Amino acid sequence: MPGAALQSHRAGTRLRRWDPGRDRRRKGLRAAVNSVFGRLALVQRCQLHKRRNVIDHLPDHMHSFVAKRRERAYKMRDFGAAKHSLQDLAKSLDGHHPGAAASLREGLEETLTVVRLDLPPSLQRTLRSTNTIESMISIGRTTMRNVKRWRDAKMIERWTAAGMLEAETRFYRAQGFRDIPALQAALRSCLREVIGSEEEAA
Incomplete structure (x- = not known):
């Protein structure tokens, strides 16, 4: 069946949408990043998308339990x-839900x-997902529809560009914006660590 993947688990069979273009x-x-x-790149995966991806592999009665632990x-x-x-949670799912x-x-x-960088909780809430980016993309699509x-x-x-300018008129201050200096300091610290390790290796 094009564009779909068939999954099996203890609760039965579920049809899950699969977008190969998105994966590519x-x-x-x-x-590209x-x-x-190179080694200077720091990537924060969207925790909300990860939640949806994991849930796609689970029967309904497992959703709440896994979500709370995660x-x-x-x-x-x-x-x-x-x-x-998280590793313990994954291990507990290995037996009956290996896909999850x-x-x-x-x-x-x-x-x-965001946890590794030890950012303030308010800033973590903003950076833990791609919501802010997707909001701008959505407005851009509406502008071009x-x-x-x-x-x-x-x-x-x-x-x-027109779509992004339209989105800009709806921007508001992100949660934790006052803690941006903490993010800058954390990034500088990571940069020093990477440069230091490369110099030692050389």
Whole structure:
């Protein structure tokens, strides 16, 4: 069946949508980030998307239990403890729900980047998901919805810019914006660590 993947679990069989194009775009974007920034890149996976991906592999009666354990880990202030908690959860799912366990393990540490950076909770809430980005994209799409024929790349660029300018009029201060200096300090610290380790290796 095109565009869908069939899953089985103890509660029965579930049909889950699968978008191969989305997977390719995600991998392409990640490859571009790695190509440009290398070891300097810090990636925060969207915790909300991870939640949906894991739930897709679980029967309904497991959703609440797994969600609570995962959210408890995401709210921990210690990176090691949060990582260990998620690994334990994945291990507990291995037996009957290996798909959910594999999904949870995939990019596990990158769902905890905001924890590893020890950012204030208010700023973590803003950076833990892609909601702010997707809001701008949604407004951009709405701005361009009546365009039926795209003549060339320049036209696409102009309309994209118009959509972003429209989105800008609806921007508001992000939660935790006063803690941006803490984010800057954490990033500088990571940068020093990477540079220091590279110098030692040389």
